[in-house]
Amino acid sequence: MNKIPYISSLRFIATIFVIVIHVAAPILSNAQPYSLDWYIAQYFQVISQFCVPIFFMLTGALLIPRDLSFTEFTKKRSKRILVPFIFYSLLYLIIDIGFQLNTATPNYYLIFKNAIIGIVNGTKFHLWFIYALIGVYFFIPFIGKSIRTANKKEVTIFLILWIITCNTNLAVYIPKINLINFSSYLGYTVLGYYLSKFDIKFKSNKIILLTLFIIGITIPLMSIEHYKMNQVNGDFSILFKTLCLISSKLSGGYLGINTVLTSISIFCFFQLLNISLTNSKYLNKFDKYSYGIYLIHPLIGMIPLFMYINTKLSNPFYVIIISTILSVTLSYISIALLSRIKSLKQFIT
Known part of the structure; x- marks a missing residue:
């Protein structure tokens, strides 16, 4: 199967930014809330949050179009996903x-x-993430049949309902119906298929895509200010308080409306420009090894070098940037070298 440039590029970017999240997480948890270090780590988390949804969206864009039975589908994916997962x-x-x-x-x-x-x-x-991905895989052969035969309007309605129900902070306004299976990451797989298959007007408008991205990263930042206002005294305008309160209701981790917006904007931007970041030999291999890089990078993070960086550099901005570059590079080199060993190749990537 020929690689689609923007798909490979999105996988490359998502792999890097998921490592950014994991590098920033300990800094965020150890920093004094609302300190400069805390805000820096928080900002990195916010701009990187699209990475996990992108993985699910790529799964939908690539796998939902395939008309395979449950047995065929699981047989094709089990060796690729399960063997390295069990090994790690x-x-x-x-x-x-x-x-x-x-x-x-x-x-x-x-x-x-x-x-x-x-x-x-x-x-x-x-x-x-792998547990969630395996759960999504179980549903794809069944839901794929319905989605492939549905028209654009029907899939749009499905996604609107999913976006409404996936935001846990809005649950108080929704009738007490158990929608947990519907509102999980399965919606992102349908969203990826939807954006890759149907011609939607806003996909070709860079201004709209940029606006969606800005709104998406602003919502969690305003949400932070809402919780900060509840803990500190300050003279805040009614408008600012209202915007922060609304943002707190729309922000909700990977399933929040803010993350849906940033994920849509980034996916469509790469698709619109058909961005290709994996043309070179090494970047093409990075795309090939991305699953192994994801699985091994916490092991690389145990190297004392990263602790040394944390203790020697006082600025979390530089810590996150340098640690991410080192983690990505060392993970890539490790997988590239280990994959040369035939007996290990199927286990590590």
Whole structure:
């Protein structure tokens, strides 16, 4: 199957920005709330949040058009996704158990309990995404049949309902119907298919796309100010308070309306310009190794070099930039070298 330039480029960008999120996360959690360091880490988180939805959107754009039975679909995807996932899950589990055993009085019951929790929820923080992706994969062969036969209007209605229901902060205004399965990441896969298949007027308007992006990153920043106003005294205008309150209702992590807007704008922008960032030999390989890079990068982050950077550099802006570049580069080199070993290749990427 021939690669689509903007699809490969989006995967490349999303892989980098998911590492940005993971690099910024400990800085955000350790910084004093509303301090300069905290705001810098928070801004990096906000501008990077589109990365996870983009992965699901690419899944929908690539896989929903394929008319495969459930058996055919799962057989084709299981080896590509499950084998490396199981390998890294066991690797992170062994490392975690090793750390727990390396104490003066190891609690074997607690170690066993944590191992079970890890297997159920993910043995490393980033593996939740693979669990969610596997869940989406189970639905694609079934929902794909309906989406492929639906017209543009019908898919639009589906996506409008999904956007409304996926925002947890608006749940108080929605009748108490359990919409958790409908409002999960499956909606992003349909959105990716929708944007890649149908001709929509705003997709070709750069001003609209830029506006959607700006609104998308402004909403969580205004939401932060809303929570800050509840903790500190200050003279704020009624208009500013109202905008911050509204933003707090629209902001909701990966499933928030803010993230939907930024994800749409970035996806459409790359599609409109058919941006190709993976033409070179190394970037093309990066696209090929992106799954392995995603899986291995927390392991790379355990290298003492990153702790040294955190202690030596006082500015979190430089810490995040340098740590991200190093993590991406070292992860890429590690996967490229390990993939040369035939017996390991199927396990690591």
